[in-house]
Amino acid sequence: MDREALQERYGIIGESTAIKQVIDKIMQISKTDITVLLQGESGVGKDVTARAIHSLSKRNRNNLVIVNCGAIPEGIIESELFGHEKGSFTGAHEARKGYFEKADGGTIFLDEIGDTPKNIQVKLLRVLESGEFFRVGSSKMFTADVRVIAATNQDLWELVQDGKFREDLYYRLDTVKIKLPPLRDRQDDIIPIFRKFVTEFSSKYDSVFQGFSDEAKDLLISYRWPGNIRELRNVAEQLVVLEKSQFIDKDRLQKYLKGRQHLGSTDNLPVLSRKEFTDDEDDDFESGSGTDMGIIYRALLEMQGDISDLKKMLAKFVYSSFSDKELKALPSAVPRDIDPNDISGHIYRDSSDKDSLGISTPAEPQEDEDHDIIQDFFSDKEIPSIEEAEKFLIEQALKRFEGNRRKASDALGVSERTLYRKLDQYDLQ
Ligand SMILES: Nc1ncnc2c1ncn2[C@@H]1O[C@H](COP(=O)(O)OP(=O)(O)O)[C@@H](O)[C@H]1O
Numbered sequence: 001m002d003r004e005a006l007q008e009r010y011g012i013i014g015e016s017t018a019i020k021q022v023i024d025k026i027m028q029i030s031k032t033d034i035t036v037l038l039q040g041e042s043g044v045g046k047d048v049t050a051r052a053i054h055s056l057s058k059r060n061r062n063n064l065v066i067v068n069c070g071a072i073p074e075g076i077i078e079s080e081l082f083g084h085e086k087g088s089f090t091g092a093h094e095a096r097k098g099y100f101e102k103a104d105g106g107t108i109f110l111d112e113i114g115d116t117p118k119n120i121q122v123k124l125l126r127v128l129e130s131g132e133f134f135r136v137g138s139s140k141m142f143t144a145d146v147r148v149i150a151a152t153n154q155d156l157w158e159l160v161q162d163g164k165f166r167e168d169l170y171y172r173l174d175t176v177k178i179k180l181p182p183l184r185d186r187q188d189d190i191i192p193i194f195r196k197f198v199t200e201f202s203s204k205y206d207s208v209f210q211g212f213s214d215e216a217k218d219l220l221i222s223y224r225w226p227g228n229i230r231e232l233r234n235v236a237e238q239l240v241v242l243e244k245s246q247f248i249d250k251d252r253l254q255k256y257l258k259g260r261q262h263l264g265s266t267d268n269l270p271v272l273s274r275k276e277f278t279d280d281e282d283d284d285f286e287s288g289s290g291t292d293m294g295i296i297y298r299a300l301l302e303m304q305g306d307i308s309d310l311k312k313m314l315a316k317f318v319y320s321s322f323s324d325k326e327l328k329a330l331p332s333a334v335p336r337d338i339d340p341n342d343i344s345g346h347i348y349r350d351s352s353d354k355d356s357l358g359i360s361t362p363a364e365p366q367e368d369e370d371h372d373i374i375q376d377f378f379s380d381k382e383i384p385s386i387e388e389a390e391k392f393l394i395e396q397a398l399k400r401f402e403g404n405r406r407k408a409s410d411a412l413g414v415s416e417r418t419l420y421r422k423l424d425q426y427d428l429q
Pocket residue numbers: 011012013014040041042043044045046047048049193196229230233
């Protein structure tokens with residue numbers, strides 16, 4: 001099978017050098033049993049790649065078992081992976097096969113491998129090296145003939161340095177690495193992928209896409225796509241459904257890109273890829289020429305925007321139970337851009353009418369437990385990344401409002417649609 005045929009068969013769109021290299025690597029390694037590590041941000045195509053590798057391999061008649069190592073609670077991950085014997089722990093009424101046994105003869109895809117607890121990492125290493133493992137509660141050794149594909153959106157080597165990931169397992173996994181670059185680093189692929197999604201959704205929703213202006217196209221290309229292809233897919237779906245039969249100009253498109261609900265957001269400003277400015281010989285990064293300063297300035301603005309959004313979200317959580325008097329008495333470290341009057345009944349956008357502003361009902365009384373969870377989260381880690389913090393806050397909001405997305409989005413100060421997009425971006429249910 002050649003590269004084009006493979007792309008066609010697995011729906012992997014793209015003409016960029018980066019995607020071509022990925023495809024070539026898939027072709028080189030899929031017939032072998034070699035362990036593969038897929039590395040890339042969320043939404044870049046790690047799942048798609050793992051499926052293609054399995055389906056091109058000689059194991060394709062057997063199972064591909066997909067395990068999200070980051071989503072399984074620490075207490076049960078060992079029995080999920082390796083199975084357990086009857087009575088090995090409370091609730092183990094029956095003996096049960098683990099994922100490795102289910103994948104015997106096939107492939108196991110260990111997604112978010114960086115989140116695997118360290119005591120499990122040592123057991124993974126053994127299966128990788130010898131195919132051997134033990135069910136929980138059994139001293140009988142099992143073996144499975146399994147090809148391992150692992151994926152991570154973290155820098156595993158950094159985790160090794162921090163003592164969170166075993167070095168021996170790192171080397172074992174790092175034999176063949178496929179790096180899937182973020183969409184913003186393969187801008188050539190954006191329009192072709194977008195077209196594919198628009199065609200798919202137009203036929204799914206029986207809608208006719210009227211096309212988009214050059215400016216809208218430029219915006220699609222220059223936008224930084226933090227959620228990568230998954231986000232591009234969502235935007236295409238929303239445009240097809242919500243802007244049915246409309247010609248898409250820049251303003252229309254902008255509403256669907258991250259940060260559209262925040263006035264003054266710089267999220268939609270074009271970001272030049274590093275390649276673009278290093279290709280230009282007149283532009284010496286060190287010299288701090290006009291364009292370079294522009295890039296740096298824009299990056300700073302973006303960062304500032306994100307941080308202030310985050311501060312607002314956080315403040316709404318931590319201080320929403322405080323009375324006005326208590327708020328005034330707080331030390332000056334409290335984010336200043338929060339209007340205390342804005343806290344108990346803040347403004348939100350009504351998703352049914354994009355231009356009407358409504359006042360939400362006051363947030364429900366807060367429990368001390370929530371404060372503790374939030375404080376633990378922040379004292380536990382060094383400084384969480386903005387994405388980690390955002391994901392965490394979303395989880396807390398959903399928990400507090402028992403999965404009610406409207407209330408959760410109100411509390412977070414974002415539109416419901418943004419919340420949906422974030423849930424998808426972070427793979428939250
Ligand atoms: N090259 C590509 N062309 C078209 N669609 C893609 C491509 N890569 C990924 N997708 C789509 O993007 C979405 C996210 O891909 P996925 O493999 O789940 O990403 P990841 O596992 O890295 O988070 C899926 O809907 C997938 O079908």
